[in-house]
Amino acid sequence: xxxxxxxxxxxxxxxxxxxxxxxxxxxxxxxxxxxxxxxxxxxxxxxxxxxxxxxxxxxxxxxxxxxxxxxxxxxxxxxxxxxxxxxxxxxxxxxxxxxxxxxxxxxxxxxxxxxxxxxxxxxxxxxxxxxx
Numbered sequence: 243x244x245x246x247x248x249x250x251x252x253x254x255x256x257x258x259x260x261x262x263x264x265x266x267x268x269x270x271x272x273x274x275x276x277x278x279x280x281x282x283x284x285x286x287x288x289x290x291x292x293x294x295x296x297x298x299x300x301x302x303x304x305x306x307x308x309x310x311x312x313x314x315x316x317x318x319x320x321x322x323x324x325x326x327x328x329x330x331x332x333x334x335x336x337x338x339x340x341x342x343x344x345x346x347x348x349x350x351x352x353x354x355x356x357x358x359x360x361x362x363x364x365x366x367x368x369x370x371x372x373x374x
Contacts, residue, residue, distance in 0.1 A: 243344045246339060246342050246343070246344050246348075247298070249335060249339050250297065250298055250301075250306075250339070251308070252335075253290075253294050253336070253339075254291060255306075255308050255310070257287050257288075258287075258308075258310055259310065259311050259313055260284075260287040260313070260325075261287040261288045261291060262312065262313075263312075263313035263315075263321070264284035264325070265284055267280055267315075267318070267322070267325065268281055270321065271318055273372075275372075276369050276372075279369055283325070283329075283362040286358045286362065289358075290355045290358065293351035293355065294351060294355070296351075297348055297351050300345070301344065301345065301348075313328075318373075319370070319373055322366050322369050322370050322373070323370060325362070326370065329359045329360070329362040330360075332355070333356050333359035333360050333363065336352045336353075336355050336356035336359065337356055339352050340352050
Protein backbone atom coordinates (compact mmCIF):
# COMPACT_ATOMS: atom_id res chain seq x y z
CA UNK A 243 0.00 0.00 0.00
CA UNK A 244 2.91 2.37 0.67
CA UNK A 245 4.00 2.31 -2.97
CA UNK A 246 0.43 3.08 -4.09
CA UNK A 247 0.22 5.99 -1.63
CA UNK A 248 3.54 7.36 -2.87
CA UNK A 249 2.26 7.25 -6.46
CA UNK A 250 -1.03 8.82 -5.38
CA UNK A 251 0.81 11.68 -3.69
CA UNK A 252 2.86 12.18 -6.86
CA UNK A 253 -0.38 12.23 -8.86
CA UNK A 254 -1.89 14.84 -6.54
CA UNK A 255 1.14 17.08 -6.96
CA UNK A 256 1.22 16.59 -10.73
CA UNK A 257 -2.49 17.34 -11.15
CA UNK A 258 -2.10 20.59 -9.21
CA UNK A 259 0.93 21.57 -11.31
CA UNK A 260 -0.86 20.68 -14.57
CA UNK A 261 -3.87 22.81 -13.67
CA UNK A 262 -1.67 25.82 -12.98
CA UNK A 263 0.43 25.12 -16.12
CA UNK A 264 -2.67 25.07 -18.33
CA UNK A 265 -3.97 28.30 -16.82
CA UNK A 266 -0.78 29.97 -18.07
CA UNK A 267 -0.58 28.07 -21.37
CA UNK A 268 -4.04 29.09 -22.55
CA UNK A 269 -3.10 32.76 -22.07
CA UNK A 270 -0.30 32.25 -24.62
CA UNK A 271 -2.64 31.77 -27.58
CA UNK A 272 -5.40 33.75 -29.24
CA UNK A 273 -6.83 30.70 -31.03
CA UNK A 274 -10.30 30.00 -29.61
CA UNK A 275 -10.18 26.27 -30.35
CA UNK A 276 -6.79 25.95 -28.66
CA UNK A 277 -8.08 27.89 -25.65
CA UNK A 278 -11.16 25.65 -25.43
CA UNK A 279 -9.04 22.48 -25.60
CA UNK A 280 -6.64 23.73 -22.94
CA UNK A 281 -9.49 24.99 -20.75
CA UNK A 282 -11.09 21.53 -20.89
CA UNK A 283 -7.85 19.91 -19.75
CA UNK A 284 -7.36 22.54 -17.04
CA UNK A 285 -10.81 21.86 -15.58
CA UNK A 286 -10.25 18.10 -15.67
CA UNK A 287 -6.91 18.44 -13.88
CA UNK A 288 -8.63 20.32 -11.05
CA UNK A 289 -11.26 17.55 -10.91
CA UNK A 290 -8.52 14.91 -10.73
CA UNK A 291 -6.70 16.82 -8.00
CA UNK A 292 -9.81 16.85 -5.78
CA UNK A 293 -10.70 13.22 -6.54
CA UNK A 294 -7.18 12.11 -5.62
CA UNK A 295 -7.07 14.25 -2.49
CA UNK A 296 -10.37 12.69 -1.40
CA UNK A 297 -9.03 9.21 -2.11
CA UNK A 298 -5.88 9.99 -0.11
CA UNK A 299 -8.04 11.13 2.78
CA UNK A 300 -10.15 7.94 2.59
CA UNK A 301 -7.04 5.79 2.69
CA UNK A 302 -4.98 7.71 5.27
CA UNK A 303 -7.38 9.96 7.16
CA UNK A 304 -5.68 13.14 5.90
CA UNK A 305 -5.16 15.19 2.79
CA UNK A 306 -1.74 15.26 1.15
CA UNK A 307 0.20 18.44 1.89
CA UNK A 308 2.95 19.52 -0.48
CA UNK A 309 4.91 22.44 -1.85
CA UNK A 310 3.56 23.17 -5.38
CA UNK A 311 5.96 23.09 -8.32
CA UNK A 312 5.72 25.05 -11.54
CA UNK A 313 6.04 23.65 -15.06
CA UNK A 314 8.34 25.91 -17.06
CA UNK A 315 8.31 26.37 -20.84
CA UNK A 316 9.77 28.93 -23.25
CA UNK A 317 7.13 29.06 -25.99
CA UNK A 318 3.54 28.04 -26.64
CA UNK A 319 4.71 25.24 -28.93
CA UNK A 320 7.16 23.94 -26.30
CA UNK A 321 4.39 24.08 -23.69
CA UNK A 322 2.04 22.08 -25.91
CA UNK A 323 4.70 19.42 -26.49
CA UNK A 324 5.45 19.25 -22.75
CA UNK A 325 1.73 19.02 -21.93
CA UNK A 326 1.22 16.12 -24.33
CA UNK A 327 4.20 14.22 -22.92
CA UNK A 328 2.99 14.81 -19.35
CA UNK A 329 -0.50 13.60 -20.24
CA UNK A 330 0.81 10.35 -21.73
CA UNK A 331 3.02 9.76 -18.67
CA UNK A 332 0.10 10.38 -16.31
CA UNK A 333 -2.14 7.94 -18.20
CA UNK A 334 0.55 5.26 -17.96
CA UNK A 335 1.03 5.86 -14.24
CA UNK A 336 -2.72 5.65 -13.57
CA UNK A 337 -2.93 2.41 -15.54
CA UNK A 338 -0.12 1.00 -13.41
CA UNK A 339 -1.88 2.16 -10.24
CA UNK A 340 -5.11 0.43 -11.33
CA UNK A 341 -3.33 -2.90 -10.97
CA UNK A 342 -2.36 -2.20 -7.36
CA UNK A 343 -5.43 -0.50 -5.90
CA UNK A 344 -5.65 -1.14 -2.17
CA UNK A 345 -9.41 -0.53 -2.01
CA UNK A 346 -12.27 -0.66 -4.55
CA UNK A 347 -12.97 3.07 -4.05
CA UNK A 348 -9.68 3.82 -5.85
CA UNK A 349 -10.85 2.32 -9.13
CA UNK A 350 -13.25 5.03 -10.32
CA UNK A 351 -11.04 8.11 -9.83
CA UNK A 352 -8.06 6.35 -11.42
CA UNK A 353 -10.08 5.14 -14.40
CA UNK A 354 -11.63 8.59 -14.94
CA UNK A 355 -8.25 10.31 -14.71
CA UNK A 356 -6.55 7.76 -16.98
CA UNK A 357 -9.11 8.15 -19.76
CA UNK A 358 -9.20 11.94 -19.37
CA UNK A 359 -5.42 12.12 -19.70
CA UNK A 360 -5.54 10.19 -22.97
CA UNK A 361 -8.19 12.61 -24.23
CA UNK A 362 -6.01 15.57 -23.21
CA UNK A 363 -3.01 14.07 -25.02
CA UNK A 364 -5.15 13.84 -28.16
CA UNK A 365 -6.25 17.46 -27.79
CA UNK A 366 -2.66 18.65 -27.33
CA UNK A 367 -1.60 16.56 -30.33
CA UNK A 368 -4.30 18.26 -32.37
CA UNK A 369 -3.07 21.69 -31.26
CA UNK A 370 0.51 20.77 -32.12
CA UNK A 371 -0.53 19.48 -35.54
CA UNK A 372 -2.27 22.77 -36.32
CA UNK A 373 0.83 24.76 -35.33
CA UNK A 374 2.96 23.29 -38.11
